[in-house]
Structures are given as C-alpha cells and as structure tokens.
Amino acid sequence: MNKEWIEVTIVTTSEAVEAVSGIFYNVDVKGISILDSEDVEFKKKNESDWDYFDESLLNIKSGAVVKAYFKQDETFNEKLEYIKKKIDDLDKVGLDKGEGFITVAKVNEEDWENNWKKYYKSTKIGENIVVKPIWEEYNKKDDEIVLELDPGMAFGTGTHETTRMCIKALEKYVDNDAIVFDIGTGSGILSIAAAKLGAKNVVGVDLDPVAVASAKKNVDFNKIDNIEILHGNLMEVVKGKADIVVANIIADIILLLSKDVEKFIVPGGKFISSGIILDRKDEIINKLEDCGFRIDEVNIEGEWTCIVASLL
Numbered sequence: 001m002n003k004e005w006i007e008v009t010i011v012t013t014s015e016a017v018e019a020v021s022g023i024f025y026n027v028d029v030k031g032i033s034i035l036d037s038e039d040v041e042f043k044k045k046n047e048s049d050w051d052y053f054d055e056s057l058l059n060i061k062s063g064a065v066v067k068a069y070f071k072q073d074e075t076f077n078e079k080l081e082y083i084k085k086k087i088d089d090l091d092k093v094g095l096d097k098g099e100g101f102i103t104v105a106k107v108n109e110e111d112w113e114n115n116w117k118k119y120y121k122s123t124k125i126g127e128n129i130v131v132k133p134i135w136e137e138y139n140k141k142d143d144e145i146v147l148e149l150d151p152g153m154a155f156g157t158g159t160h161e162t163t164r165m166c167i168k169a170l171e172k173y174v175d176n177d178a179i180v181f182d183i184g185t186g187s188g189i190l191s192i193a194a195a196k197l198g199a200k201n202v203v204g205v206d207l208d209p210v211a212v213a214s215a216k217k218n219v220d221f222n223k224i225d226n227i228e229i230l231h232g233n234l235m236e237v238v239k240g241k242a243d244i245v246v247a248n249i250i251a252d253i254i255l256l257l258s259k260d261v262e263k264f265i266v267p268g269g270k271f272i273s274s275g276i277i278l279d280r281k282d283e284i285i286n287k288l289e290d291c292g293f294r295i296d297e298v299n300i301e302g303e304w305t306c307i308v309a310s311l312l
Helices: 014-025 037-045 055-059 076-093 109-117 161-173 189-196 209-221 251-258 278-290
Strands: 004-012 031-036 064-071 101-108 123-125 129-133 145-149 179-183 201-206 227-231 242-248 265-277 293-301 304-311
Touching: 004 014, 004 076, 014 031, 014 064, 014 076, 064 076, 076 101, 123 161, 129 189, 145 189, 145 209, 161 189, 161 242, 161 265, 161 293, 161 304, 179 189, 189 201, 189 209, 189 227, 189 242, 201 209, 209 227, 242 251, 251 265, 251 278, 265 278, 278 293, 278 304
Parallel strands: 129 145, 179 201, 179 242, 201 227, 242 265
Antiparallel strands: 004 064, 004 101, 031 064, 123 129, 265 304, 293 304
C-alpha cells in the first residue's frame, strides 16, 4: 500500500519562487515542483534546448505555483504554521508574494514523485553546460559538460533565470587557476559547474543544513574531489581569498555582502551576483561601486538581473 504524503501548494509570483522554495527547505521538505509562467516562456522560445515540454504548464498565465511534499506526521501542523508566517513576511524583504494562496491536500507516494520529477528534464544552459537529473539517460555531445543533479533535494535546478545567468558568467570567467567561492550554494549547482569548467578549487557555503547535505550528495554524484561544502556564514567559515565569488541569493543579502565580500576576493577578482529583481538593479550597482567594485557586465533575463563586478 502506498504511503500518504501531504502536498502544500502556494500560488505566488515568479519573483518570489526562490524565496518560497527556501521557506520549504527550512522545514524538511521531501520534494518540490515549480510551475513558473516565465519558465514556460523560456521553453517556448528555446524549444530545441528541451527534450520535454508539458503543455499543461501553459495553463499558468502569469506568476508561479510551487508545490511541496511532506511526510504525514505529528510535526506537520507546526511546519504549516511556519510556512504561512514566512509567506506573509515576504513583503518585508521586498518581495511580491502575489496571491500567496496556500492549499493542502493528501496524495499517495507515486503521485508526489511523478508530480515533481516529471518537470525536471535534461536542460542545456549557456554554451556547453547541461544539467541532467540523476534518474535520466542523456546522450552527451562532444563539447558538452554534464552536471548530474538531484533537483528534489534543494533549490537550484538550472531552470531559473538567475541560475542560468550565473552559469553563463562562470563559463566566461572560470579558468584552470581559478579559486571559486559559491555563497548560498543551495543544491551545489554553481559549485559543481565551476569545478567542471576547470576551476582549481571550489568552496560552497550555505546557512541551511538541508542545502548543505543536498550539495554534498550532488557533488558525490558528479565524482568531484576539489569542492568543499561548508555549513555557515561566508565571514565565519571560509578562509583565504578567491578569484571569483558567486552569490545567487536575493538583493537584500547582496547589499549586506557587498561591504565585506572584498575581503574574500583577490584584487581584480570577480564578484558575480544574481537573484536581483530588475527593479533593484541600480541599487545594487550603486552599492557595489561604493564598495570599490567596477561593474563589468549587467545581464538581464525576464525580471532578473545578474551583475559581474571586478574588485579594484
């Protein structure tokens, strides 16, 4: 007999998808599926890069639906109250939660596995990198770099604009001598990408122990031995300096990082920051310039910005 699981669905905005996913991962979620209208538009414009397309996604005209799956146990009601409070608080960090509408339903094990896994297929990002779920087969082309990922463990699957832009920036700037720090590593996708692009050494850091465990597993899937995944704050657990620091988080955290991150970057090194909603682009640029950075690139996809800056 199949086990019963609880499916929590939140109707939100594309802007808030990362934050909503992060809320779920703070309460021991077992899997997430994201149906984002912006991703649908990306797929429609880049059909050759996708080997799967679910027409039902077209029913989402705007915004996003995030579904999360939990074991049914005595702690669930407490988790649900935490989720509701955190969703209500999103506006306090400058994010539009949209409807913020929450529903709860029971599903069996087979249903929830199919619900989140079917939306993750091998995806080409940038020039050469392909993100491949660990359960799928993929015929690698000669010039491709394949990242093995279990997207159900922590946020960061490669489908979101912010992740794509960060990976494209890493493709451009990582070389064989590069030391890379990945701040807010999530699933470890950017750390793994940097290592597979030839970085000499990579350190991924996250405050969330669930993300740290997930990133470590994904590193193991890729059989990489030059990545260190650490639990904690950049300022407290990382030693030394990097040629590249990448942070795919949110604008408010990047503002806080900007004044201290230069301590962790060699002169001339790059700070790649994303997770920045378009409306806050100029605010981040001004802060980085005030903190001694030169802006090299400002890249935009949809409502999101990725900024590449050099330390003067």
